[in-house]
Amino acid sequence: MLFNSLQFLWFFVLVYAAYRAFPHRAQNWLLLGASYYFYAAWDWRFLGLLIASTVVDYSCAVALDRLTSVPRRRLVLVLSLGFNLTLLGFFKYFNFFADNLHVLFGALGWTVDFVTVRVLLPVGISFYTFMTMSYVIDVYRRNLPATRNLLDFAVFVAYFPHLVAGPILRASRLLPQIHSPRHITGDQLRDGAWLIAWGYFLKVYVADNVAPLASSVFDPGSPSTGLDVLLGVYAFAFQIYGDFAGYSNIARGTSKLMGIELVENFRFPYLVRTPQEFWRHWHISLSTWLRDYLYIPLGGSRGSEAQTRRNLLLTMLLGGLWHGAAWTFVLWGAYHGVLLIVYRAALRTRAVSSWLTGPFGARALLAWFVMFHLTCFGWLIFRAPSVPQILDLTARLFVPSGASPELLAPLVLYVAPFLVVHAAEALSDDVLVVPRLRPGVRYTLYASTFYLTMLFGNFAGADFIYFQF
């Protein structure tokens, strides 16, 4: 059940009507039932995995809370992490490793008969396993007491707004909101409604309309060169932003309507000047997860420069692999790792440092321009179907040619209205600035968003890109 489907609309209307009528405990039962139905609507067979993950991590956390012996607590932690990583490894990476081993053995001249199992990827598995792992680690570190309420924990794991494409929530933030009765304020209703409307706009007006422009360049056999490739890469940059930020906004908005606050996942990621800033503004819930549960435990920047570089590279490689079992994702992670390492080195040069972190001006503009294009090159790596195609597209990027009006005109048409609102949000440093603007301006933006979405939106019901991760 996609957020941009009518099925979801009716589902949410019914759930919300009941939610507003029920008392707190009944609301939690309703949220659990609705969330399981939401997940089962995609494929009921994987509901068992979700429930198993919930029960195992709930039990491990309770055990961790009770135990005092360090070796035993470690054992429970390893059991929980082992369970989650096995799930993730099998369902997400089994095919990838089997295929690569097959290729490797073939290259070495060995004939090995593999038992090939085509494993179907359960939607949202990367998101909910990361959530439960962070919960168990937090309990292990005694940063958080284990909840004794299985219902509340099950709602935390399965809560439908975030279930299939994030944000990756922390128990410390979400569990207290599930435990306590919710009081829905007028501001939450207004902000939630705007986030949903804006999320739909980003998905059906921006992302789904620029997707064919990106495909026309990235699809195998495309003859595009020079500026056309660049426009195709720009198109994908806005497609993936519109798609993922759109989903996150709808998730946040629906949750706000129910009085539950989810974390912000995007904060003007294309307006930043440095790779470090980019990861503080793009998929914030994943980058903070990687920082807290991978980068810092690896040593972070506490050791030597070489160790810091290794930690950065390893974190970004795994971040890339999290996105999918393909070498292009690994390469994309490595590329961002290298960008972060180079950035750290560049910061040591005072001139470069002032460009990257100084006040806004011509130099800052140049730094933004460079960073935006570095990000776009990352998207080229991310979107290309294979490594040879990355090389091919990169080579074609430098073959001089003009921009086709068939690409340029629609790209401007579909991106410009988004940029207007985005600029207003960035200038006020508030992603929820629109509902707080003066009534005349606010209503003008509401009306434009409504008409652009309804008249020109692509309602073919395309999947959200991040579902596959």
Added chain:
Amino acid sequence: MNPPPDSRSSGRRRLRHLAAFTLIFAAQFLLFEIGLRTWGASEAGPSFQGLFEDDPVAGFRLKPHARVRFRTAETDAVIAINGLGVRDDEEIGPKPPGERRVLILGDSLVLSVQVPVEQTFAELLERQLNAGGIETGHRVINAGVQGYGPVEELLLFRRIAGQVQPDLVIVIVFVGNDAEEALASQAKLAAGPARATLRETFLTRLRRLLRRSMVWQILRMRVGSATGRLTVFREPEPPLQSYAAQPAPRIADGLALARRCVEAIAAEGDRLGARTAIVLMPARFQVDDGDYGRLRDIVRDAGGDLVRDAATHRFEAELSTLGLPQLDLLPALRRALPGPDLFYQSTVHLTPLGHRVVASALADFIRAEGLLAQPGVAMSH
């Protein structure tokens, strides 16, 4: 008791906000309307809608002497309507001695706004008939109208047959929707000409204006598609019922009504000395495998079962009881494959190649059946 001043001022503020909100939405409605009318290319556009006018009997008809250019991403054609209200760049006029006239009735697949008039199968058929060594001159009249079904075709025939004086009437039945369309227009057969409105109120005029709005039509389409798929309380009916393994009972009613309309055309044509033939036009997916696979999945997802040629077979069986010459275009179109597209991708209408295939099939059919042979005169091949 009067409300306290605070609540009154809050009420006034809300009212002001509501007024501003409504005003801004209305102003943007107007702006988008202007934008769509200036730059939009769609059948909802004013230029295309300028092809039509109200008809007191059939509901609407082609507007005499209208001339528009219709452009989409795939097509670009000028559509000229003559004084009789059919697509032709020449007037029909009285029939000269020796001329043989073929009147083709049908819907948008006959009108063919996607291609220039010289590429329509009606025009190609005329050329083939005149180049076929037949002694007399032939005139093929394209009387297709977008949105018409068998009922409207009968009503149009009644209006123009006297002026056209056809020797042959070809009813092109679009098997995809003609059963449903016949049933939807059944009331038009019983009703007389609609009375002219004596006095239009402001609201009527406003409603009419709104109905003509492109913004309004798109919004209605979006809302219609949303509410049409409201499946909470009842099982949705799978689409393409004419092709369903177990069609809704209304399909049989529609088929019967379509047969009665064709029967009436044949009887009234006969009184004018014209013969009548039936041609079955398939839907694109009956020819295009990719389209068929996509639609079969959609119907299956909706709980139905799509039988690819069911509608053709149903019309064939229903209309064969009339004893009129009948041609199914499906074999001719399938024989043209594999090759370039016979139907446009963005619409279900024929490409120029599709028109050529249909024109040849029609010419062969007319010759084979001797449909234009004068009594006692054999057609030469």
